[in-house]
Amino acid sequence: MEELRVKGLSCANCTRELEEQIQKLEHGQSATLSYNSGKLMLDENVSIDQVGKILSSEGAYIVKPEKVQLNKEHKQDEDHSGHNHGSNDNNTHDHGHVHGQGGANIKLLLGISAVLFVAAIFLQSHVHQAITISIYLISMSISGYSTFLKGAKNLLKFKFNIDTLMTIALVGAIGIGEWKEATLVAILFGVNELLEGLGMEKARRSMEVLLQVAPKEATLIQDGKETVVPIASLQVGNVVMVRAGEKIPSDGSVVEGKSSVNEAAITGESLPIEKSPGESVFGGSINNEGVMKIKIDKAYKDSSLAKILHLVEEAQETKTPTELFINKFAKYYTPIIIAVAFLVILIPPLFLGGDWKTWLYQGLAVLIVGCPCALILSSPIAIVAGITLNARNGILIKGGVFLEQLGKIDTLAFDKTGTLTKGEPHVETVIEYDEGNFYTIAASIEKSSSHPLAKAVMKKIEEQGTKTIDPEEVETISGQGIVATIQGEKYWLGNEKSMNHITITAKVQQDIDQLKENGLTLVIVANSTHILGMFGISDEIREESKEVIAAIHRAGIRHTVMLTGDHQKTAEKVAKLVGVTDYFGNLLPEDKVEKIKMLSQKGKVAMIGDGINDAPALATAQLGIAMGKGTDSAIETADIVLMQDHLGKLPEAIAIAKKVNLIVKINLSLALGLKLIALLLTIPGLLTLWIAILSDMGATVIVTLLSLTILIKKK
Structure with a gap:
């Protein structure tokens, strides 16, 4: 397959028809043409010249006819290095330039046509009728000649689309002497098509700006020499120099230098992150x-940014259930309107004594109401805008269908570890019985251990500035703890089971029971006769979790549920602290799946986890949301990925999704409502040609403007 960029697609319905025509070409069965992204996917054997002719029938053109092979390496190297997005217009083929000026030419022609129309109105009472009719005819020809030519061709093929309907209406209006009305309809229709194209182009440009964050070149250091090279040529293990203000070319790790790095392009976070030698960095930051x-740890085509940009582009191509319904509805809508128009023309004169000329005029106006453009436009601009805005925030939504689902969920299930909590052990409580030795002995035993609990203990002890003593002997007892000899005396560090060599007093036992009741993991330190003290360790709750859960509830999610493998007491404690409405503990991965299925019977469920351990539950939920700071597994597993390492942006993503769904509903209501009003005006015979075109034009303008409000981000 090859990928081609197409410009000049001004109408979603026309784009669908162009796609159908291309699919009829030899080898063209698999061709797809996207109105949302302006991308044409084509079999290599299809004639580009024939495709160009089909596109030109609607004023569209191929921006870059050169073939772009869609193997993974070339596609991502070209697209995401910015060569396509940044330079397409500069490499336009000759015929591309002709059509490329079409937007300006259309505006000029419409302007001339409008001036002639106004002139004809002023002159009609001062000059011979033939002169004003000639001016109307010239004005109509300037603004409507392309529509007329396309419509005439369609009539010969018995193909009824908007151009066919407009052609019939114009010829009919001229036939009954409505020159002024016919000219106004031609001008308004031209303006309407122009507005449709501008609205979608604005949404596409917003997406293209997002895609241009990819760096293009890098300064490679080899044998002490600096060379500027394309990022596509970088290999794993190469060392590059990045100066202040420059983009990091691909995922890698710092080997020299310290700096703060802006990761907004990947995570949506505006605050800079400090980076030192040994720390990892994202390409594009x-x-x-x-x-x-x-x-360089990853070739650019495998980097987080390349995958994000590739998935964001793909997300534009997916059709939501609403869009699929609209497209299907539009196929039947136009033929039904044609039938209604014929009934309007025939029934009143034949059965109700109506005037043929009056009802022919009304029928022609009904034909114009058959334009489905505003209806089809009600969804795609809003969807692209929603995906774009979320991507700017570091939230990767893999398709319009998932954006629509996010706006419909009422239940959100969370994994605990790494999602609501940091996934790192943290000393929450310390009880000292022997203030002289407790910290010193604990530090001396734990300082060389790599166990996560040991690291948590050492982090707490370091706050005290405690000195350590090197043990003479250290023995690890699996599942219990450590026995160490320090300055000739034996000490024990571990859980409750490792303390069976001493008698635990009632007071100490009470403290142990209390800590366990609070859902804490214990690390106890003792000598040969008594316990010196103990650490109560928990998984530290993220600072933002409580606020985020509250914001999610405000965003309209009625049910928040925490699912965890930890015991019930820990689950209860975390649930109360963060404010979820329900919780379940002691769950194995398969238990989480069962809980998701149970919740799905009561509502629309999204599951959020780290994208690795929770893969079965993420897959089972109607919507899988992963958070993973750009990890490969997170990007590949879920329907939505939070590129940050926290939930902070999730409430905003839900709010954007709900706004998109609301705007699509409003758009549909307006598009159909204005058409219905126009049709109802036929009953008293009040429908005019210009009211008919304005009903669609008004809907188009409102639908476009409403959809673009999604891109306006509140400060």
Whole structure:
């Protein structure tokens, strides 16, 4: 397959018809043409010249006819390095330039046509009728000649689309002497088509700006020499220099230099992140100050940014259930309107004594109401705008269908570890019985251990500035703890089971029971006779979790549920602290799946987890949301990915999705409502040609403007 960029697509319905025509070409069965992204996917054997002719029938054109092979390497190297997005217009084929000026030419022609129309109105009472009719005819020809030519061709093929309907209406209006009305309809129809194209182009440009965050070149360091190379040529293990203000070319790790890095392009976070040698960095993030040397860990085509941009582009192509319904509805809508128009023309004169000329005029106006453009436009601009805005915030939504679902969910299930909590052990409580030795002995035993609990203990002890003593002997007892000899005396560090060599007093036992009741994991330190003290360790709750859960409830999610493998007491404690409405503990992965199925019977459920351990539950939920700071598994597993390492942007994503769904509903209501009003005006015989076209034009303008409000981000 090859990928081609198409410009000049001004109408969603026309785009669908163009796609159908291309699919009829030899080898063209698999062709797809997207109105949302202006992308044409084509079999390599299809004649580009024939495709060009089909596109030109609607004023569209191929921006870059050169073939772009869709193997993974070439596609991502070209598209996401910015060569396509950044330079398409500069590499336009000759015929592209002709059509490329079409937008300006259409505006000029419509302007001339409007001036002639106004002139004819002023002159009609001062000059011979033949002169004003000639001016009307010239004005009509300037603004409507392309519609007339396309409509005439369609009539010969018995193909009824908007151009056919407009052609019949114009010829009919001329036939009954309504020159002024026919000219106004031609002008308004031209303006309407222009507005449709501008609205979608605005949404596409917003998406293209997002896609241009990809760096294009890198400064490669080899044998002490600096060379500027395309990022597509970088290999794993290469070292690049990134100066202040430059973009990091691909995912890698800092080998030299310290700086703050802006990761907004990947995570949506505006605050800079400090980076030191050994720390990882994302491709596409910006070095704020100083000079860093970065070792490339992934070729650009495999980097987080390349995958994000690729998925964002693909997301534009998917059709939501609403869009699929609208497209199907539009196919039947136009033929039904044609039938209604004929009934309006025939029934009143034949059976009710109506005037043929009056009802022929009314029927022609009904034909114009058959234009489905505003109806089809009600969804795609809003969907692209919603996907774009979320991507700017570091929220990757893999398709319009998932954006629509996000706006419909009423139940959100959370994994606990790494989602509501940090997934790192944290000392929550310390009880000392022997203030002289407790911290010193604990630090001396734990300092060389790599166990996560040991790290948590050492982090707490370091706050005290405690000195350590090197043990003479250390023995690890699996599942219990450590026995160490320090300055000739034996000490024990571990859980409750490792303390069976001493008698635990009632007071100490009471403390142990209390800590366990609070859902804490215990690390106890003792000598040969008594317990010196103990640490109560928990998984630290994220600072933002409580606020985020409250914001999610405000966003309209009625039911928040925490699912965890931890015991019930821990689950209860975390649930109360963060404010979820329900919780379940002691769950194995398969238990989480069962809980999701149970919740799905009561509502629309989204599951949010880390994208690895929770894969079965993410797959089972109607919507899977992963958070993983750009990890490959998170990007690949879920329907929606939070590129941040926290839930902070989730409430906004839900709010955007709900706004998109609301606007699509309003758009549909307006598009159909204005048409219905226009049709009802036929009953008293009040429908005019210009009211008919204005009903669609008004809907188009409102639908476009409403959809573009999604891109307006509140400060």
